[in-house]
Amino acid sequence: MENLKITIALIVAIVLQWTLRNVAEPFAYVDLPLIIVVYAALQRNSIKALFFGTFAGIAVDALSGGLLGANGFSKTLVAFVISEIARRVYLDNLLLRIPVIASACLLDDLVYFGMHRLLGQNLYNPLIITMAYTLIGTTIAGTFIYLFLDSFSSSSLRRRKKDYFAPRRQTRRRNPIRLGRK
Amino acid sequence: MALERSQKEVWKLTPWLLIVLLLANFILMAYDARAENEERVIRVWTQAAANFIQSPVTTIGSAVTGYINYLTNLRSAQSENDKLKQKIQELEVAVQESKELTVENRRLKSLLELKTDSEIKIIPAQVIGRDTSVWFNAAIVNRGSLDGVKLNMPIVVNGGLVGRVTAVSPLTAQIDLITRDKSGLGAIVGELGSSNALGVVKGTGDKDVLEMHYVPGYETVKVGDVVYTTGQGGVYPPGLKLGEVIEVRTGSATVPHQIFIKPSANLYSMQEVAILLYTPPPRPKYEEALPNAVNEEEKSESLKEKK
Numbered sequence: 263m264e265n266l267k268i269t270i271a272l273i274v275a276i277v278l279q280w281t282l283r284n285v286a287e288p289f290a291y292v293d294l295p296l297i298i299v300v301y302a303a304l305q306r307n308s309i310k311a312l313f314f315g316t317f318a319g320i321a322v323d324a325l326s327g328g329l330l331g332a333n334g335f336s337k338t339l340v341a342f343v344i345s346e347i348a349r350r351v352y353l354d355n356l357l358l359r360i361p362v363i364a365s366a367c368l369l370d371d372l373v374y375f376g377m378h379r380l381l382g383q384n385l386y387n388p389l390i391i392t393m394a395y396t397l398i399g400t401t402i403a404g405t406f407i408y409l410f411l412d413s414f415s416s417s418s419l420r421r422r423k424k425d426y427f428a429p430r431r432q433t434r435r436r437n438p439i440r441l442g443r444k
Numbered sequence: 445m446a447l448e449r450s451q452k453e454v455w456k457l458t459p460w461l462l463i464v465l466l467l468a469n470f471i472l473m474a475y476d477a478r479a480e481n482e483e484r485v486i487r488v489w490t491q492a493a494a495n496f497i498q499s500p501v502t503t504i505g506s507a508v509t510g511y512i513n514y515l516t517n518l519r520s521a522q523s524e525n526d527k528l529k530q531k532i533q534e535l536e537v538a539v540q541e542s543k544e545l546t547v548e549n550r551r552l553k554s555l556l557e558l559k560t561d562s563e564i565k566i567i568p569a570q571v572i573g574r575d576t577s578v579w580f581n582a583a584i585v586n587r588g589s590l591d592g593v594k595l596n597m598p599i600v601v602n603g604g605l606v607g608r609v610t611a612v613s614p615l616t617a618q619i620d621l622i623t624r625d626k627s628g629l630g631a632i633v634g635e636l637g638s639s640n641a642l643g644v645v646k647g648t649g650d651k652d653v654l655e656m657h658y659v660p661g662y663e664t665v666k667v668g669d670v671v672y673t674t675g676q677g678g679v680y681p682p683g684l685k686l687g688e689v690i691e692v693r694t695g696s697a698t699v700p701h702q703i704f705i706k707p708s709a710n711l712y713s714m715q716e717v718a719i720l721l722y723t724p725p726p727r728p729k730y731e732e733a734l735p736n737a738v739n740e741e742e743k744s745e746s747l748k749e750k751k
Contacts, residue, residue: 280494281501283574290578308458316465320472324490326575327582327610327620331472338469342462349455374579377470381477385579386624392578 264305267414272298272314276321291392291399293367295322297407299337300366303344304353315341328374329383336373340366356408363404367397484611491584492613494573499586502572506715564681565721566600567591571714572616581621581712587719588615596679598720604685604708605673606717617719621711622686623647623654630676631656631686633669633703641665642674645686645705654687656703661695671705678724 275294282289295318303311319334326333344366347353353362371393378385385392476484517524573584587593589612599606599619607627611618620627624647633641633656643659659665669689675682685708693702 277497279576280573281498283576284498284502284572285505287574290574293578307454309454309461312458312461312465316469319469320486321490322576324487325494325573325584325618326577327580327618327624328577329473330476330484330487331469333577335466335469335473338462338465342458345458374577377473378579381473383477386581387579396578 268302271411272318276318279322280325291395292403293396293400296337296370296400297404299341300344300363301408301411303341304348306348308345311341311345312338329378332374332377335377336370339373340370359408360405364397364401367400371396487611488613491616495616498573566718568716568718570716583619584616585619585717586616588613588617590614592721593617593719598680598722599717600720601709601714601717606709606711608679623711629680630674631671632674633665633671636682652706654705654707656705659701659703661699661701662697665689665692665701665703667692681722
């Protein structure tokens with residue numbers, strides 16, 4: 263069920279990425295497929311995340327003026343890095359996910375830019391400004407999308423999260439007056 | 445226990461899978477970088493699939509935008525109506541003059557025994573998609589190989605040249621704008637035949653500026669001069685308007701001018717464009733084979749003539 267949810271979310275994200283820029287230019291600064299790839303990587307299933315990264319990247323590249331495979335390369339790498347971090351560090355908290363999506367966005371942009379430069383291609387927009395806008399747009403959109411996706415979490419996932427954070431056992435307060443007595 | 449083992453296997457497998465996928469993507473990139481002027485199969489078929497989604501979204505989007513614009517424009521309708529009436533009168537006079545000029549032109553042409561006007565066919569197209577990546581600015585139009593569109597065909601709007609076709613699927617085509625820094629075309633400041641200010645116009649990567657190189661420093665170029673294509677380079681036909689000169693860094697007898705041009709076409713809010721079904725004249729075989737190659741036949745002929 264969880265897999266199906268993320269697959270549907272990824273397809274919707276790709277379709278929106280194809281169409282939204284035509285509706286309004288600022289939507290170009292929101293990398294929707296990256297948000298879903300990072301979400302998949304956070305589920306600690308690295309193989310699925312890697313395939314999602316490649317698929318989403320190539321789908322985006324196919325309708326772009328850039329090199330085919332550049333987004334696939336960067337998103338696959340991002341998926342691997344995030345899933346490895348998520349395997350070692352607990353990242354199910356929404357507040358922790360905000361810096362994760364922000365750094366994923368930065369890494370994705372840098373790798374994408376670097377691969378184009380490596381193959382002798384110049385990009386249309388300046389690096390720093392584009393990265394800054396994409397960082398802001400993707401992080402804000404990502405936070406809301408994660409909230410939305412988490413609200414559809416399956417019961418097993420909720421149970422797993424509950425297990426990670428079992429309620430703290432309340433220790434009985436001991437009477438300090440009694441402690442002094444023999 | 446079994447679940448734990450399988451998890452370990454997954455962890456072992458992941459780096460290998462990462463290497464395979466990265467390598468596959470890199471090969472795709474390298475292939476794409478090399479085969480820039482050829483048909484690219486994955487791109488073509490993804491575009492064809494995306495067309496079924498993009499077309500309805502664009503139609504609905506433009507209908508909504510059109511309705512909003514209609515409501516906004518109602519306010520200024522009366523004053524605009526008056527202006528238009530005045531303009532119609534002016535245009536009527538201009539049409540009359542142009543009719544006279546056409547008759548005169550025909551007469552002069554028949555005197556010179558020139559052939560008929562350009563036979564380049566034009567098909568209108570609607571922009572249905574913009575670049576999915578924020579780093580680029582390509583566009584996708586709703587005409588493809590079924591309509592006769594081929595690679596490298598020029599795209600124009602009312603104002604002038606927009607770019608060329610870089611990928612064609614059966615129903616759609618991807619266009620690259622002239623402002624992209626990889627584009628380059630032969631151009632002339634002023635009209636062909638009356639000016640010698642020939643050069644090469646290149647994109648700067650900047651959204652609104654083109655740069656013209658190699659115009660000899662002794663040629664007179666002024667701000668406001670119009671720049672046209674010359675047809676050199678074999679992609680664009682001659683005589684298409686590119687834009688107006690906005691800045692000239694004057695050269696000298698040995699140093700060429702550096703000229704900056706503002707494209708006359710509005711490249712970033714275009715909704716409809718026209719594709720010129722233009723096939724450039726075939727290039728000699730020796731030109732296709734190697735850059736700067738010497739044509740042996742011509743060389744031997746010139747040697748014979750000298751002898």
